[in-house]
Amino acid sequence: MKKSTALFAVMAALSVGTASAAGTIAGTTIQNTASASFQDPANTANTISSTSNTVNTVVLPKPGFDIVFTGGTADGGTQNDITTTTVQVTGAVPGQRVVTSYSVVNNGNVALTVALTADATGANAGQTVQYFLDANGDGVADNATPLTSVTLNPDDPATTGTDEGIVKIVQVVTLPTDPAQINVNSIFGASPEGVVTGTQGADPLVTPGNGYANGSANYEDGKAVDTDRQFVRIRVFAPNLDNLPNSGPSNPVDSAGTPITDPTKVPPITNVDVPTETTGKTGDNTPVVTTPGYRNPTTPAGDPTIGGTPITPNVAGDAQIAYPTADTNNTPDVVTFTNNLVNRSGATDTVQLFPALANGTVDPAYTFNAATGVFTNTTTGVSIRFLDPITGAPIAVSTDPNNPTVAQYPTVSIPTGKTAVYRTEVTFPDPDDSNPVAAVTVLVGADSLKDADLTSNSTTTDIILPPAMQFGDATAALGTVPTPTPVQTVNPNGATGGVSSPDGGGAAGDRTAVFSMDVVNNGQYNDSYTLVGSVTLTDATTSATTVVPVRYYAPDGTILPRVSNDPNSADYNKFITPVLAPGTEYKPYAVIQTLANTATGDYLVSQTATANYSTIVLTDNNDIVRVSANGSVNVAKFVAKAGVAAATNPANGIDNPAGYTATGANGAQPGANISYRIIGKNTYNSAVTGFFLRDTVPANTTFASVALNPVPTRTIYRVNGGAWSVTAPAAGLAAGTVIDVALDADANNQPDSLAAGASLSADFVVTVK
Numbered sequence: 001m002k003k004s005t006a007l008f009a010v011m012a013a014l015s016v017g018t019a020s021a022a023g024t025i026a027g028t029t030i031q032n033t034a035s036a037s038f039q040d041p042a043n044t045a046n047t048i049s050s051t052s053n054t055v056n057t058v059v060l061p062k063p064g065f066d067i068v069f070t071g072g073t074a075d076g077g078t079q080n081d082i083t084t085t086t087v088q089v090t091g092a093v094p095g096q097r098v099v100t101s102y103s104v105v106n107n108g109n110v111a112l113t114v115a116l117t118a119d120a121t122g123a124n125a126g127q128t129v130q131y132f133l134d135a136n137g138d139g140v141a142d143n144a145t146p147l148t149s150v151t152l153n154p155d156d157p158a159t160t161g162t163d164e165g166i167v168k169i170v171q172v173v174t175l176p177t178d179p180a181q182i183n184v185n186s187i188f189g190a191s192p193e194g195v196v197t198g199t200q201g202a203d204p205l206v207t208p209g210n211g212y213a214n215g216s217a218n219y220e221d222g223k224a225v226d227t228d229r230q231f232v233r234i235r236v237f238a239p240n241l242d243n244l245p246n247s248g249p250s251n252p253v254d255s256a257g258t259p260i261t262d263p264t265k266v267p268p269i270t271n272v273d274v275p276t277e278t279t280g281k282t283g284d285n286t287p288v289v290t291t292p293g294y295r296n297p298t299t300p301a302g303d304p305t306i307g308g309t310p311i312t313p314n315v316a317g318d319a320q321i322a323y324p325t326a327d328t329n330n331t332p333d334v335v336t337f338t339n340n341l342v343n344r345s346g347a348t349d350t351v352q353l354f355p356a357l358a359n360g361t362v363d364p365a366y367t368f369n370a371a372t373g374v375f376t377n378t379t380t381g382v383s384i385r386f387l388d389p390i391t392g393a394p395i396a397v398s399t400d401p402n403n404p405t406v407a408q409y410p411t412v413s414i415p416t417g418k419t420a421v422y423r424t425e426v427t428f429p430d431p432d433d434s435n436p437v438a439a440v441t442v443l444v445g446a447d448s449l450k451d452a453d454l455t456s457n458s459t460t461t462d463i464i465l466p467p468a469m470q471f472g473d474a475t476a477a478l479g480t481v482p483t484p485t486p487v488q489t490v491n492p493n494g495a496t497g498g499v500s501s502p503d504g505g506g507a508a509g510d511r512t513a514v515f516s517m518d519v520v521n522n523g524q525y526n527d528s529y530t531l532v533g534s535v536t537l538t539d540a541t542t543s544a545t546t547v548v549p550v551r552y553y554a555p556d557g558t559i560l561p562r563v564s565n566d567p568n569s570a571d572y573n574k575f576i577t578p579v580l581a582p583g584t585e586y587k588p589y590a591v592i593q594t595l596a597n598t599a600t601g602d603y604l605v606s607q608t609a610t611a612n613y614s615t616i617v618l619t620d621n622n623d624i625v626r627v628s629a630n631g632s633v634n635v636a637k638f639v640a641k642a643g644v645a646a647a648t649n650p651a652n653g654i655d656n657p658a659g660y661t662a663t664g665a666n667g668a669q670p671g672a673n674i675s676y677r678i679i680g681k682n683t684y685n686s687a688v689t690g691f692f693l694r695d696t697v698p699a700n701t702t703f704a705s706v707a708l709n710p711v712p713t714r715t716i717y718r719v720n721g722g723a724w725s726v727t728a729p730a731a732g733l734a735a736g737t738v739i740d741v742a743l744d745a746d747a748n749n750q751p752d753s754l755a756a757g758a759s760l761s762a763d764f765v766v767t768v769k
Contacts, residue, residue: 024157065108082123085189085233101169237450274323310323374394382426386423488513517531521580526581537627562575697733731767
């Protein structure tokens with residue numbers, strides 16, 4: 001029996017040692033009962049067993065805990081200081097919430113309550129640090145309630161696959177927004193610090209508590225305070241952006257930061273023709289110069305090397321200017337700029353694009369539709385889209401979970417040292433071709449999402465200079481306005497005059513009509529203008545029509561340059577103005593040299609002005625050349641005489657017919673007839689109405705007959721002012737009788753008109769008494 005007692009004592013000691021293992025949960029009772037087996041002294045063939053008493057051993061607490069980075073990131077060692085930790089966040093922004101995942105681990109065998117505080121040694125002031133539960137370890141706080149402590153259960157070695165001794169949390173460092181507390185040199189960050197207050201009594205077997213001496217402060221892994229830390233070091237991002245006009249970058253990327261390999265997606269800088277930036281030299285009517293630039297794509301995803309509006313970048317001025325021509329429709333016009341955005345920050349940046357004010361803030365005149373990617377200015381009608389250079393589609397709107405309150409706009413991603421290429425599509429109302437127009441100016445803001453404000457870090461300017469012009473009759477003020485129809489009266493048989501030719505017909509007038517015209521550049525770039533005009537005149541004698549060109553003269557009286565100096569060219573009668581600067585006008589003279597013997601009447605002048613760069617075409621069709629009546633009706637009377645040749649004896653500008661003379665008539669005996677030929681000729685440049693010939697029966701004669709020569713289809717007669725009749729007067733009328741004779745082709749018993757240059761002849765015969 002003594003041997004049995006000794007064995008029980010050994011087994012009891014072994015039981016105590018097993019219970020002190022840290023893996024067994026404190027408070028667990030370990031029971032142990034021993035036994036002995038031996039041969040029955042009375043019968044050695046039998047084995048007898050004896051059981052000892054049961055020994056109960058309570059497992060005492062063996063506390064231990066640690067705070068580690070979730071995900072296996074090593075802690076301790078050189079990472080124990082904010083300046084040396086390898087867990088770093090760069091590019092943080094003011095106001096940003098930097099989230100770091102941690103696990104609070106129970107390394108002991110007893111439940112512990114770990115108080116959480118933040119160690120911010122080495123960090124700048126102004127940040128706030130909070131801890132939140134993250135039970136599923138997804139790096140997102142489970143709720144909005146900050147933690148000040150966590151309770152750790154010990155891991156139960158009897159379970160597999162689950163560690164009940166781990167509680168996952170997130171540390172949230174919120175950076176300040178006050179510029180006085182944050183700048184690019186600021187360092188922020190923190191490490192969670194856990195402390196457990198001891199609750200063990202004087203006799204652990206009686207009051208084991210949590211295994212730590214009552215009232216003691218115990219830190220991670222039992223180390224001294226501030227010696228086991230897991231810092232996250234936060235460095236503030238310093239945006240370094242350069243928002244530029246297109247300059248043909250050598251290392252371009254698209255809006256997602258992917259290198260662009262298709263060279264057509266980045267317009268090369270070549271020579272393009274654009275309106276001159278000066279008013280031009282004397283005699284130089286070319287409105288364009290060749291300068292480095294590019295053309296916007298014909299479609300959003302098209303090839304920008306061909307077609308499209310010329311655009312000239314001014315990198316030094318951080319702007320680019322588009323020079324659109326006119327079109328023939330009233331739909332809104334579109335210009336697509338190519339912009340470059342360079343990232344020199346040393347880290348990849350995500351950058352928002354938006355129309356900005358001069359101070360870099362978002363222009364409140366624009367509303368943004370995130371679904372379509374369109375910024376719209378409802379006042380001006382201008383809309384803007386930012387497009388990807390590869391797809392031509394609107395650039396995607398940004399999402400930033402760390403800054404949910406920041407307005408979200410189209411965003412490009414730019415690796416450091418790269419240049420993001422994006423297109424700025426500007427749609428603006430089709431301008432009136434006549435009234436003054438303003439430039440369309442878009443200040444494009446580029447704001448890094450890695451700073452706290454919504455203010456552009458770099459802006460660039462895209463400018464559209466629309467064209468506009470006026471053409472019409474000159475006014476004293478700048479521009480042309482509707483005026484009463486201008487009329488210039490000319491004498492078609494007068495001499496030709498110059499640009500100072502006075503208005504007026506009659507004998508004192510000349511046959512030159514002069515209109516003071518006005519070409520006004522109401523657009524935003526310089527241009528010159530081709531002028532052409534004509535008027536169709538009718539010959540007073542033949543009624544043939546002739547198109548007479550308008551000639552254009554400078555205000556000093558010199559003729560303007562012609563498009564072609566070849567008289568046989570269709571461009572010979574086209575004239576070019578000097579180059580006009582925006583907001584200026586030019587007042588040339590439109591000069592029409594009417595043809596001699598032009599029929600009287602009003603002739604409408606047709607004029608056209610074509611802008612040589614913008615291609616705007618305007619007309620002026622209200623100027624009238626009024627050809628005054630000019631001339632007379634000449635009347636000559638001839639008497640029959642045999643043997644007289646025609647046109648040898650004229651009278652009053654009218655040639656004598658053959659067999660008639662104006663002087664030297666033959667004698668006549670009583671009873672013989674005297675034959676007269678009366679000729680009336682209209683020398684006016686217009687018809688004369690109610691034309692008839694009249695003769696009076698001479699003394700010592702009586703009337704014999706009267707007839708028009710040649711005989712018309714209808715002749716009417718009148719005696720002594722009576723009524724007109726188709727019945728010829730009877731022979732024998734006495735001397736002094738007045739006889740009228742006329743044409744009446746329209747049978748209205750009224751004399752017909754005699755056309756300009758036409759003649760009417762009558763044979764008048766009397767008998768000598």
